[in-house]
Amino acid sequence: MSSCFLLKMQGDSIEGIYDTLKQCALISKSAGGIGVAISNIRASGSYIRGTNGHSNGLVPMLRNFNETARYVDQGGGKRKGSFAMYLEPWHADVMDFLELRKNHGKEEQRARDLFYGLWIPDLFMKRVKDNQDWTLFCPNEAFDKSTGKGLMDVWGEEFETMYTRLEQEGKGRKTVKVVTKNLNKVIDRNYYPVQAARNSNMRHRPVGLGVQGLADAFLMMKLPFESEEAKRLNEDIFETIYFAACEASCELAAAQGPYESYGGSPASKGILQFDMWQKTPRSGRWDWQGLKKQIAQHGLRNSLLVAPMPTASTAQILGNNESFEPYTQNLYVRRVLSGEFVQVNRHLLRDLIARDLWTEDVRLKLIAHNGSVQAMDLPEDIKDLYKTVWEIRQRAVLDMAADRGAYIDQSQSLNIHMVDVTTAKLSSMHFHGWNLGLKTGLYYLRTKAAADAIKFTVDVETLKQRSSSDSEGTKVQKTAIEQLKAEGPKYQCENCSA
Numbered sequence: 001m002s003s004c005f006l007l008k009m010q011g012d013s014i015e016g017i018y019d020t021l022k023q024c025a026l027i028s029k030s031a032g033g034i035g036v037a038i039s040n041i042r043a044s045g046s047y048i049r050g051t052n053g054h055s056n057g058l059v060p061m062l063r064n065f066n067e068t069a070r071y072v073d074q075g076g077g078k079r080k081g082s083f084a085m086y087l088e089p090w091h092a093d094v095m096d097f098l099e100l101r102k103n104h105g106k107e108e109q110r111a112r113d114l115f116y117g118l119w120i121p122d123l124f125m126k127r128v129k130d131n132q133d134w135t136l137f138c139p140n141e142a143f144d145k146s147t148g149k150g151l152m153d154v155w156g157e158e159f160e161t162m163y164t165r166l167e168q169e170g171k172g173r174k175t176v177k178v179v180t181k182n183l184n185k186v187i188d189r190n191y192y193p194v195q196a197a198r199n200s201n202m203r204h205r206p207v208g209l210g211v212q213g214l215a216d217a218f219l220m221m222k223l224p225f226e227s228e229e230a231k232r233l234n235e236d237i238f239e240t241i242y243f244a245a246c247e248a249s250c251e252l253a254a255a256q257g258p259y260e261s262y263g264g265s266p267a268s269k270g271i272l273q274f275d276m277w278q279k280t281p282r283s284g285r286w287d288w289q290g291l292k293k294q295i296a297q298h299g300l301r302n303s304l305l306v307a308p309m310p311t312a313s314t315a316q317i318l319g320n321n322e323s324f325e326p327y328t329q330n331l332y333v334r335r336v337l338s339g340e341f342v343q344v345n346r347h348l349l350r351d352l353i354a355r356d357l358w359t360e361d362v363r364l365k366l367i368a369h370n371g372s373v374q375a376m377d378l379p380e381d382i383k384d385l386y387k388t389v390w391e392i393r394q395r396a397v398l399d400m401a402a403d404r405g406a407y408i409d410q411s412q413s414l415n416i417h418m419v420d421v422t423t424a425k426l427s428s429m430h431f432h433g434w435n436l437g438l439k440t441g442l443y444y445l446r447t448k449a450a451a452d453a454i455k456f457t458v459d460v461e462t463l464k465q466r467s468s469s470d471s472e473g474t475k476v477q478k479t480a481i482e483q484l485k486a487e488g489p490k491y492q493c494e495n496c497s498a
Contacts (some may be wrong), residue, residue, distance in 0.1 A: 003032060003033055004032065004033045004035065005032050005033070005034050005035070006036075006101075007020060007023060007034060007035065007036045007037070008036070008037045009037065009038050009040055010022075011040075012041050012042050012140065012273065012461075013050075017041070017061060017064075018023045018362075021064060021068055021126070023225075024065065024068060024081070025072045026074075026387065027069070028069065028081035028082075028083075029072050029312050031487065033082040033083075034083045034084065035085075036065070036083065036085050036086065036133030037086050037119075038062075038085055038086040039087055039091050039151070040139050041058055041061060041136075041138035041278045042055045042138055042139060042150050043057050043140070043173070044059075044092070044093055044096075045138075045162075046057055046138045046140045046141060047140070050304070056288070057093045057099070058087070058093040058094050059093070059111070060108075062085060062111045063111045064376065064473060065083055065111070065114060066084065066111035066113045066114050069081035069083045069113050073484040074136065080113060083113075083114050084116070085114050085115070085117070086116075086118070087116075087117075087118060087119070088118070088119045088121065088152065089118050089119075089124050090121075091136065091138075091139070092136040092137060092138045092152055092173045094136065095430075097496050100112070100114070100429065101114075101116060112241075121155070121160075122160075123160045124161060131285075135163075135166075135173075136170035136173050136216060136467060137151060137166060137171060137172055137173060138173060139151065139496070140151060141171055141173075141231075142171040142172070142297050144162060149162075151166070155293075162405065163227065168344065170251050174199040176344050177245075177248035177251075177270035178217070178249060178344075178420075179245075180207065180209065180244070180252075180305065181248055181252065182247045183208070183209065184249070184252055184301060185206060187201050187205050190202060192228075198446060200262070201267070202444065203259070204259055204304075205259055205260075205261045205301060205303060205406060206302060206303050206304035207304065207305055207309075207438055208304070208306070208410055209305060209306045209462065210309045210323065211237075211308050211311075211323060211324060212315045212318070212320045212321070212323055212326075213320030213321055214234065214321070214324040215325060215326050215327055216320050216321050217233070218230045219345075219347040219348075219385060221233070221380075222489060224385050225326050225387060226387070226392055226393060226396045227384075230400075231396075234324070234404055235282075235403040236283050236285070236402075237407075238407040239285070239407050240285070241306060241434055242305070242407035243288070245305040245306055246305065246336075247291055249296075249301045249302045249305060250291065250295050250298050250299070250300055252302075252464065253298045253301040254294075254297075255298040256301060258298070259299075259301055259302060259303055261303065262299050262303070264319070265303065267295060267300050268410055270292055270295075272288075272292070273406060273408065273409045274406040274407060277406040277437060285324075295367070304409050305409055305410075306408045306409055307410035307411060307412070308324060308404075308412045308413065309323065309413050310322055310360060310415075316334075321448070321477065323362055323413065324400075324401075324404070324412070325389065326387070326388065326391075326392050326394045327345055327386070327388055328388060328389050328417070329345075329370065329371035329372075330344065330345040330348050330371040330372065330373060330386055331344050331366050331370070331371035342367070343387065344363075345384075348386050349380075351382060351385075355379075357378065360458060362376070370408060371388065372388060373386050374387070390417055392417055394418060395432060397414075397416065398416075398429070398436060398438070399436070401414050401433075401436070402436035402438060405436075405437065411440045412439075412440060413443040413444075414440055414442055415445075416446070417447075419447070419449070419450055420450035421447045426445075429442075430442075
C-alpha cells in the first residue's frame, strides 16, 4: 500500500553501495518509487584506504543505479523503475551531478533514466543572496573527527558552524587553488638538466599561472573587446586568479613552510603586487586584508605565482583563443595532418545562424574580406563584437594589460598588432606602455601594411546577385582560400621564438 520509499546510502563502500542498490531493486520490483540520499559517497579523486586507489566519484555509481532502474521495471514490464537521487550542493561532484540528464555529451558521463534533486541548506541561499563564495567538499575529507559526523549528518546552526569551520580549515576543494598546488608539486618532481636550475627553483619556488580564451569569454558574454564591461571583467578575472593563487600558496606555507628566500621579500612586509602598483582592488569581492593577516602569520610557499603566457599550441588543441589576445581573424586556414580546413570563428558563426544571417553570400564575402566583418552588411553590434585585433585600438590593449598587471607578479606576454606602422606610432606605443608601468612593453610586434577591405579579385556584387555559375563561384572561393593560406596566421611556439 506504500508507493514511495526514502533511503540513505548504507555506507561509502562497495558493500554499502551494492546493499543499497539491492534494496532499490527489490522495492522497484514491487512497484515502489524510490528516493536515495547520496551525499555521503566520496567525490572523484578521493583516496581509498582499502585499495590504495582513488574514487571515481558519483557518476559511475549512478550509472549502475540507472541501469537497475531500467532493468527492474515496476510490476513486470509495466514501466521503468523510478529512482530519485538527492545530493547536497556542498558535494564536490555536484557539477557533474547536474549534467547527468543532458541529452548530449559523453555517454559514460550521463545517466538519463534517474531523477535528480538537490537538498539546499539555508546557508547556500544566504551566500547566493550576498554574492559570496561557496565551497565544495568531499565527505571523505571533511568531517568532525571528534564526533564522526559529516555535513550530511547535521542541519541548521550546527551545519552552518561545521561548514564554516571546515572552510576555514582549508578542507574545501576550491578549483583557480588546485592549479597553484599542482604547479607547486611540479617544482619538487621536475627533472632539472642543470643543478643551478634546481637550486634556484628550490630556493625561490616560482610558479607561473596563465590563462587562455579571454576573448572567447568576452564573445560569449556579448562584450566588445574595447567596451568598459570587458575592461572591468578583465580586471576582475585577474584579481580573482591572484587572490586564489596567494591564498593557496599561503595554505601551502602553513603546512610546509615558506620558500627559503621569503624573508625580506615584499610579501613578508605585507606588500603584494597591487600595492607596488599603488592600486587598491575595487571589486570588493575578496577579503584582501584577511588574506594579508594569514600571509603575515604563515608566509607564502612560492615567490612568484602569475605569468600569462602565449598558450598558442594548447589553445589550438583545446579550441580557445590564445591567452588574453583578441581574435586575429574571424576566418582562417587550419593545417593538420589530415589536410587543410577553412574555419570560421565559432562564436560569429553561432550568432549569424541565430539571426538567420548565415548564407552562402555571407560566407563568400567573409572569405573575400579576409575574415573581417567591418565592411559587410551586418548589424552594428555584430561588427563591434567581432572586431579583429587589427581593428581594435592597441591603446585599449595596452590599457587592459595595465589593469591586469596589478595582479601579475611575474609578467605577461603582451603582443601588439599594428597596421601601416610608422616610427611615430611605435614611439607612441612604447611610451604609453612605459607610462602605464608595464613590465613587458611588448612580447611580439605583429605588423602589416594598410590594405583595401577587399583584397582579392572578387566581384562581391556579382556574388551577391548570384549570376555567376557554381563552377565560377568555386573558382573564386579557391582563389580566396589560396590567398588565405599565403597570408594565414603565424602561430608562435610557447617554448621559443619560432
